[in-house]
Amino acid sequence: MDGWPVIQKIADDVKSGRLKAADLVNKSLKAIDGNKDFNAIILTLEDRALARAAEIDKNPSGRLAGVPFIAKDNFLTLGGKTTAASNILRPFEAPYQATAIERLEAEGAICVAKANLDAFAHGSSTENSDWFVTKNPHDKTRVPGGSSGGSAAAVMLNMAPFALGTDTGGSVRLPASFVGAVGVKPTYGRVSRSGVVAMASSTDVIGPITRTAEEAALVLDVMAGKDELDSTTIEKTGSLSDTSFDFSGKKIGIVKEYMQEGLEPGVKSVIEASIDKIKQAGAEVSDVSLPSLPLALAVYYIVCPAEVSSNLSRYDGQRYGYSAAEARDLDESYELSRQQGFGAEAKRRIMIGTYVLSSGYYDAYYKKAQTVRTKIIHEFTDAFSKYDLLIGPTSPTVAFKIGEKTADPLKMYLNDIMTVAANMSGNPAISVPAGLSDGLPVGLQMIAPMGADGPMLAAAKAFEELSK
Amino acid sequence: MSKLSREDVLKLAALSKLKLSDDEIERLRDELSEILDYVNLLDSVAVSGLEPTYQVSGLRNVYREDAPKDYGYKIQDLLKNAPDIQDGQFKVKRVL
Numbered sequence: 001m002d003g004w005p006v007i008q009k010i011a012d013d014v015k016s017g018r019l020k021a022a023d024l025v026n027k028s029l030k031a032i033d034g035n036k037d038f039n040a041i042i043l044t045l046e047d048r049a050l051a052r053a054a055e056i057d058k059n060p061s062g063r064l065a066g067v068p069f070i071a072k073d074n075f076l077t078l079g080g081k082t083t084a085a086s087n088i089l090r091p092f093e094a095p096y097q098a099t100a101i102e103r104l105e106a107e108g109a110i111c112v113a114k115a116n117l118d119a120f121a122h123g124s125s126t127e128n129s130d131w132f133v134t135k136n137p138h139d140k141t142r143v144p145g146g147s148s149g150g151s152a153a154a155v156m157l158n159m160a161p162f163a164l165g166t167d168t169g170g171s172v173r174l175p176a177s178f179v180g181a182v183g184v185k186p187t188y189g190r191v192s193r194s195g196v197v198a199m200a201s202s203t204d205v206i207g208p209i210t211r212t213a214e215e216a217a218l219v220l221d222v223m224a225g226k227d228e229l230d231s232t233t234i235e236k237t238g239s240l241s242d243t244s245f246d247f248s249g250k251k252i253g254i255v256k257e258y259m260q261e262g263l264e265p266g267v268k269s270v271i272e273a274s275i276d277k278i279k280q281a282g283a284e285v286s287d288v289s290l291p292s293l294p295l296a297l298a299v300y301y302i303v304c305p306a307e308v309s310s311n312l313s314r315y316d317g318q319r320y321g322y323s324a325a326e327a328r329d330l331d332e333s334y335e336l337s338r339q340q341g342f343g344a345e346a347k348r349r350i351m352i353g354t355y356v357l358s359s360g361y362y363d364a365y366y367k368k369a370q371t372v373r374t375k376i377i378h379e380f381t382d383a384f385s386k387y388d389l390l391i392g393p394t395s396p397t398v399a400f401k402i403g404e405k406t407a408d409p410l411k412m413y414l415n416d417i418m419t420v421a422a423n424m425s426g427n428p429a430i431s432v433p434a435g436l437s438d439g440l441p442v443g444l445q446m447i448a449p450m451g452a453d454g455p456m457l458a459a460a461k462a463f464e465e466l467s468k
Numbered sequence: 469m470s471k472l473s474r475e476d477v478l479k480l481a482a483l484s485k486l487k488l489s490d491d492e493i494e495r496l497r498d499e500l501s502e503i504l505d506y507v508n509l510l511d512s513v514a515v516s517g518l519e520p521t522y523q524v525s526g527l528r529n530v531y532r533e534d535a536p537k538d539y540g541y542k543i544q545d546l547l548k549n550a551p552d553i554q555d556g557q558f559k560v561k562r563v564l
Contacts, residue, residue: 189527301503319549342486344492347492354484358483368511377524413506
């Protein structure tokens with residue numbers, strides 16, 4: 001299947017009449033149909049997408065005019081179901097759309113399909129999906145990473161020029177790294193989460209997955225900004241997509257804790273080669289230690305389940321979602337609907353979350369974790385008083401084999417060891433393709449100061465230029 | 469820490485409004501204990517003088533007018549996913 005021109009060019013060509021939105025939607029649907037065996041897509045929104053394309057072709061306008069995209073299936077969309085890849089939401093039809101989707105549509109983009117994910121975004125391999133396991137476009141025996149694995153695979157399979165993911169502990173960056181795409185985790189509050197199935201509300205962010213940083217910047221810029229439906233959103237004070245960046249004279253810190261034990265030799269050598277390129281481009285590169293970063297995963301696996309246990313309490317079988325018909329009273333209806341509707345990982349997280357929030361354990365677990373979180377934030381603040389950007393690998397390994405880690409939840413959790421810290425602190429971070437290790441993609445992670453999404457995306461673009 | 473007891477798991481399940489099979493209970497005893505063992509590494513971290521961070525946006529008390537607003541949602545759309553409705557309202561199983 002042919003690739004796509006860059007998004008900016010597609011929109012220009014649609015506006016000038018050289019390309020038709022309807023043809024672009026059909027091209028996208030054809031790529032989806034031709035790559036069914038990768039299990040990247042849960043459902044298409046064919047009728048709605050073609051109707052929107054016909055409208056756009058009558059009067060094409062907007063920064064994303066006629067550009068097809070794919071949303072992770074935890075974004076509420078019209079024109080088909082929204083399942084979060086979970087059994088409990090299997091019958092759910094959203095009554096309204098996510099703000100992020102509305103903003104993309106307002107600029108002429110067209111949502112064509114919904115991508116697979118770990119159910120409720122709980123996972124880092126897309127193997128926790130209650131539908132099916134997505135396969136890595138580079139090697140069908142391997143996972144695409146997760147939880148936005150379907151979105152990342154879809155972009156690399158040319159199903160659309162961009163896809164949306166959510167990143168609570170690394171769920172955009174890890175799959176981007178595993179498939180060789182660009183994946184952005186913006187500053188906390190950058191994009192409204194209204195209409196996105198909530199996981200851990202103090203770290204959930206929405207981010208684009210694309211082939212290039214410049215395209216990601218455009219998509220993020222369209223979605224960004226305050227929304228009265230999500231009171232955590234921050235004001236957009238300038239464009240995120242027109243910043244320039246030159247490595248010359250910039251201070252870049254290599255996160256020492258991410259270059260140590262557990263890092264695969266093949267990943268290490270790709271990252272070291274990337275660092276050399278950045279040095280040759282004139283950056284002042286040195287090692288920086290943030291000693292509390294290795295604690296971020298333990299903090300995450302207290303804070304995230306705590307928030308998950310609260311956010312998943314709304315799935316009670318009464319207002320929407322799966323409901324156990326045989327229940328005799330309300331209490332039994334709650335308990336049976338949740339038992340039958342939730343998968344093993346959701347249950348694990350609900351139980352852990354309930355444990356760490358329960359009286360007698362709250363101070364020792366939840367409050368302690370949130371205090372260590374403060375320590376991590378202080379170390380980032382301190383590092384960014386000396387450095388423009390921090391870099392390291394996105395993941396200690398390349399994509400692993402399907403089934404390799406499913407028997408051991410803790411081993412699966414460790415995939416996020418290098419991504420979670422930015423979620424706990426709120427800083428923007430990005431995974432950019434850095435090269436291959438034994439034929440499999442390796443991602444370079446850049447972490448930037450709070451709010452510096454624009455410069456970070458420009459730095460990622462500058463890095464892409466160095467790698468050409 | 470020692471492994472969670474069957475009673476511990478059942479208490480958590482009751483608080484979480486989850487019914488669990490015997491298999492699930494046994495598996496969760498192992499898995500929850502292993503995860504809690506891992507997060508216990510925070511025990512030894514010194515945090516004196518530090519306050520907990522519950523949110524990172526720096527925003528405080530985001531107010532809006534306490535007035536109804538029409539977002540264009542239709543009641544029938546908001547009810548269409550419910551397992552049971554009556555007279556335009558959610559219908560639930562008996563409480564007592």
